[in-house]
Amino acid sequence: MLDALLMSARFAEDPTPGLRPDPPLKGEGDVALTEDHGMTTITAISAPARAYKLVGAGRRQWIGLLYVAPAVALVVVFFIVPLCMTAWMSLHNWPLMGAHSFIGLDNYWAILRDTRFWNALKFTGYYTVVVTIAIFAVAFPLALFIERPRQLTGFYRTSFFMPAVIGFASASLLWSWLLNVDSGLFSPAAFELGLTEKKFNLLATFQPAFWSIIAMVVWKVAGFTMIILMTGLQSIPPDLQEAAMIDGAGPFARFRAITLPLMRRTLALALILSVAGSILAFDQFYIILRGGPRNQTLTAVYWIFNQSFVSFKLGYGAALSMVLLVILVALSLIQLRLLRNPEGVD
Amino acid sequence: MRTTITGLAIAASILGTLATVGPAAADTANIWVRADGSNFMPRVVDAFNKGHQNQIKLDIIPNAEIIPKYGAAAAGGTAPDALSLDLIYTPSFAAAGQLEDITDWAKSLPYFASLSPAHVKTGTYKGRIYGLPFSADSSVLIWNKKLFKQAGLDPEKGPTNWAEIEADAEKVNALGGDIKGFYFSGNCGGCNIFTFTPLIWASGGDILTEDGSKATLDTPQMRGAIDLYRSMVKKDLVPSGAQTDTGSNFFAAFATGNIGISPSGAFAIGALNTQYPDIDYGITFLPGKDGGWSSFAGGDNFVVTKGTTKVAVVKEFLDFAYSLEGQTILAKYGSLPVRGDIAKDALKDLDPRYQTAAEAMAKGRTPYSVVFNDLINSANGPWNQMMNEVFFGEDVDGAIANAQETMQSIIDSAPQK
Structure with a gap:
């Protein structure tokens, strides 16, 4: 894709090749023209004149498009078309069964009054902030720990990363057993060890249930973030650290003045992945908590799912999805902007 | 000459084709059933296919997916010809204009009057019939005879009112260890509409008006029923897992053999007999506060997709399912018979405890609502939230008031067609 773009850009800068009158035919590999046109035309001239004419800007562009066509087709079929259909559905009263009817922006007006959606969004925001901080608080030390080669580094890297390859649904099922009060691990273990007087149901009230989910997500995701951060750490030239050390900077000063600023792009990537993933959270709350206790852990996607497949209002679900999409795009743009060019670094 | 021979050959081959078309003209209809029916449905279909020219092709769909999947298939024009549908969805499917009106055919059946009344009621929308009973499950109370004996209770006598439920549960609970007096799934709307509302019905109350237009919580x-459950939770007669059980332990908890009493369903008879033959249990009705009893009539209605060309095959199949042979197969593999007039015959070789469940079924009730899923079954709906709060929370009044308001607003904003 990039190559094709560069190619067409180069031709756009120099409009002459296709328009220029044919050079007098003196034979193949004519070099006389180099005097007029400089280096850029040498390759062209070495080809026969007719071919030169055929491989004009238009044709080159078509070849470029041909190369990117598979990628474009994938994006169109699996992203653009569904997106347009979602937008189209969101303008309808579209039940799961039966006829649908066009209602304009009514679904969007209904969202404004849908307090349970805004509550779900509020909870999603809270969850995103907490879980992102928690993931970074765990992943950063881990990344620092495994970045330098030492004994057993491979073992540590693998074991920290392992949970990341489990699907969210499977991980949720696993933890839903671990957290079960009667037949699980944590509560019965704490009871048997005499830490609690009776088996404590971790999922019955909001705080323990919420923090159990946070623990599960950190366990599941921190390894992945750790790997991203590690590649960022490794891309920092060691001479810079050495120079700073010679200048007398302590470890904390080095971390703040060298490591952090030079990792800005990596951090941006890890942050955006983490935030986007958390805002779309669904599996763990659906499988482990069913949105409970007492509907206090309903996330935005969970609410969209409920509207679409429990209440069978597909049109309304589509409208909610569009709203969430806009929020997500806006948040990602803000993060990119904040982390792109601060204080003249770069 | 040559052309004549060719012509004859062609004619012969056409005749040959026609001859084979004859028997192959038998039609095949496609039917879906939710996974709950995976035990009996294939047996009924097999028996039908063996004895009939027309055939049924059966697909079994996971419980949670059958509704969205059917909706998607209907939109894409690939819906099955008929569907064995959880009866509570019949009103909303009919309201969506998705089902074939089968009133005339239904009323022409000689045994129409003895078909499960609760099924027929939910299968009727605006005076027309869109669904007929297929499989049935009633709610009952089961108790563990071994634990009753250990606790010094009469093992042959189950509780007949609320005070007895609590007293018996307390005695069993006193055995200590892992043994608990009572179990229910505290975070499962579907379970509690099935087993908790009968307590209310048996005492003369209801949660919705007859036509489903008003919530009456x-x-x-x-x-009173809430107080019974709260009191048992408070006395620690219920395992702490009940509070967060979304239904996965609805049956499994009793099957461990450590629970004295649990409200359950007729399905438990078959499941206990085949999977847990060691557990000695009794079956009785879900009682009212001072006696009397009631039951939820659950199960599936058989509905026909609007516009299908296979109506004749589907009717033939349903006819077979209603025959004594069909009803016996159903009963043998986990569903109660849905024809009252031959229920006794269909059950005569089976565990006598089925008779209690069948009796409960005959008087069973089903709330009628086009938004049943939203109100009751949804894990995040007002009914489930209220159940969880009133059994385990602090603010009973607030929980009831909140649920009453939410339910009424869902009912009021339901599509009126």
């Missing part, structure tokens, strides 16, 4: 009967 705040009644003395509701509060």
Whole structure:
């Protein structure tokens, strides 16, 4: 894709090749023209004149498009078309069964009054902030720990990363057993060890249930973030650290003045992945908590799912999805902007 | 000459084709059933296919997916010809204009009057019939005879009113260890509509008006039943896992053999007999506060997709399912018979405890609502939230008031067609 773009850009800068009158035919590999046109035309001239004419800007562009066509087709079929259909559905009263009817922006007006959606969004925001901080608080030390080669580094890297390859649904099922009060691990273990007087149901009230989910997500995701951060750490030239050390900077000063600023792009990537993933959270709350206790852990996607497949209002679900999409795009743009060019670094 | 021979050959081959078309003209209809029916449905279909020219092709769909999947298939024009549908969805499917009106055919059946009344009621929308009973499950109370004996209770006598439920549960609970007096799934709307509302019905209350247009949660009967459960939770007669059980332990908890009493369903008879033959249990009705009893009539209605060309095959199949042979197969593999007039015959070789469940079924009730899923079954709906709060929370009044308001607003904003 990039190559094709560069190619067409180069031709756009120099409009002459296709328009220029044919050079007098003196034979193949004519070099006389180099005097007029400089280096850029040498390759062209070495080809026969007719071919030169055929491989004009238009044709080159078509070849470029041909190369990117598979990628474009994938994006169109699996992203653009569904997106347009979602937008189209969101303008309808579209039940799961039966006829649908066009209602304009009514679904969007209904969202404004849908307090349970805004509550779900509020909870999603809270969850995103907490879980992102928690993931970074765990992943950063881990990344620092495994970045330098030492004994057993491979073992540590693998074991920290392992949970990341489990699907969210499977991980949720696993933890839903671990957290079960009667037949699980944590509560019965704490009871048997005499830490609690009776088996404590971790999922019955909001705080323990919420923090159990946070623990599960950190366990599941921190390894992945750790790997991203590690590649960022490794891309920092060691001479810079050495120079700073010679200048007398302590470890904390080095971390703040060298490591952090030079990792800005990596951090941006890890942050955006983490935030986007958390805002779309669904599996763990659906499988482990069913949105409970007492509907206090309903996330935005969970609410969209409920509207679409429990209440069978597909049109309304589509409208909610569009709203969430806009929020997500806006948040990602803000993060990119904040982390792109601060204080003249770069 | 040559052309004549060719012509004859062609004619012969056409005749040959026609001859084979004859028997192959038998039609095949496609039917879906939710996974709950995976035990009996294939047996009924097999028996039908063996004895009939027309055939049924059966697909079994996971419980949670059958509704969205059917909706998607209907939109894409690939819906099955008929569907064995959880009966509570019949009103909303009919309201969506998705089902074939089968009123005339239904009323022409000689045994129409003895088909499960609760099924027929939910299968009727605006005076027309869109669904007929297929499989049935009633709610009952089961108790563990071994634990009753150990606790010094009469193992042959189950509780007949609320005070007895609590007293018996307390005695069993006193055995200590892992043994608990009572179990229910505290975070499962579907389980509690099935086993908790009968307590209210048996005492003369209800949660919805007859036509489903008003929620009537705040009644003395509701509060009484709540007090019974709250009191048992408070006395620690219920395992702590009940509070967060979304239904996965609905049956499994009793099957461990450590639970004295549990409200359950007729399905438990078959499941216990085949999977847990060691557990000695009794079956009785879900009682009212001072006696009397009631039951939820659950199960599936058989509905026909609007516009299908296979109506004749589907009717033939349903006819077979209603025959004594069909009803016997159903009963043998986990569903109660849905024809009252031959229920006794269909059950005569089976565990006598089925008779109690069948009796409960005959008087069973089903709330009628086009938004049943939203109100009751949804894990995040007002009914489930209220159940969880009133059994385990602090603010009973607030929980009831909140649920009453939410339910009424869902009913009022339901599509009126």
